[in-house]
Amino acid sequence: MSESLNRLVKIALPAAVVGVALGVTLWVIFTGEGTGRPGGRVGQEFRYDISELKDLGADRVGYRQVDAIPAGVETPRAIAVGPDDVLYIAGDAELRSVNPDGETIRRFETGGQATCLAVADEGTVYVGMIDRVEVYGPDGDMLDEWEPFDERTMLTGLAVMGEDVFAADAGNAVVHRLDLSGNPIGRLGEADEQWDIPGLLVRALCLDIAAGADGLIRVTNPGRWRVETYTPDGGLELSWGEPSMRDIEGFCGCCNPTNVAVLSDGRVVTAEKGLPRVKLYDPHGRFLSVVALATEFDADTERLELAVDSRDRIHVLDAIKAEVRIFEPKQRSD
């Protein structure tokens, strides 16, 4: 028995190895697969591969998904959290409000596809649409429609703070400060040598803002891979961030972060594209943890809209899944 086994190993195994090698060689010769030769397929060196970067920071994840609310619209574009943690979702020229249990409170039509959204403390909803803003009451009645901005305007972020509305205009690379009636008061993020403000640099059409409880406005500066903190009158208080493809602490690609939100204590949440991921930084820009890894999202995800509720739960709009995913800090038991 063992003799025949030995014989089998000595003869059949080498023969099988040679046979497989010959088969592979012939297959490559005749098909050209993986060689890049005419008729074949290009080799790996001709493919764009960032797969190994997707789980960058896997050991630094500090959050877990606790809930997911269906967007209820086919192409959701923007979210905001209002009073009583009512979630507003805009898309398909519609606005939907959802209670914390995920039940629809109201849905009503808007004048077009929203590009950004903000809700004031008393429940007034501001819907940005490329170059204009529509204002709705909590019950869905249209209260106002502001005059369109100039033709270069591309509104991609809105925030309300006290008596001011801030509108991030990616087309003009500036943040407009307006009163509650839409009258311009000032502009944030313009280059100013005297005050050492380099200015917002928008290479792709994404610029986002978030109003903090500290009365300051956080603004993404994606072309410089930074998050900047401005006073409402345009003073640059703080700027932090650096580019990095290989390090989770930096921002990847050419133009990140795309989106920003602020927790109640001033910690900053950022979202990136290319490697779609969400991260958390302290108020001074020190990396704290990953909220959601790039492996959590479809590679084709373009923007991850962010919002934060009264419990500092992080809401992420996953437009491809058409749902709002809610993240909380991990517990010891997780």
Place this chain on the structure above:
Amino acid sequence: MTDRDDKPKLTRRELLRRGLQAGGVVVLAGGTAGLISEAVAGKGDTVWQLDPDKCVKCGNCATRCVLDPSAVKAVHAYEICGYCELCTGYFDPKATELTTAAENQLCPTGAIVRTFKKDPYYEYSIDEELCIGCGKCVDGCERFGNGSLFLQVRHDRCVNCNKCTIAPACPADAFRRVPADQPYLLKTR
């Protein structure tokens, strides 16, 4: 692109009849008639082009063209380019610094030229003699940036085969014939 308007206009039925007469064998004659009818009546003034909105950057354009290197090249829509300092169509994701050193470049053939314009803007142009149409830069640009780099069949070299050898190998069905006087499908978004 050949103008075939001077050829006699034949119906498919007539072509088939002639094919049958000429061939004598039913099966072979039918096939022959099909080929003739396509050559005579099917093309019009059109050329092959690939739709950049459908393209999935599979790499087949680099290897399936009858030309070597392929007639498909990366092209650049400058009006939607961000002129990025860190162009993800130019730099390898593993690049350690933003210099033009070969090891930092994404393009396997070094076909993209990076030119400083003014701080912090850089222009990227394609050296078509070096480009093989693999689409690696297109993928990098689209994934992180505006998607201003995209692939097109370049008609200064395309021989406009009756049956483009790339088209059937395209997994996204992105190849189609377009009017010869408007041979490019430009990217605008």
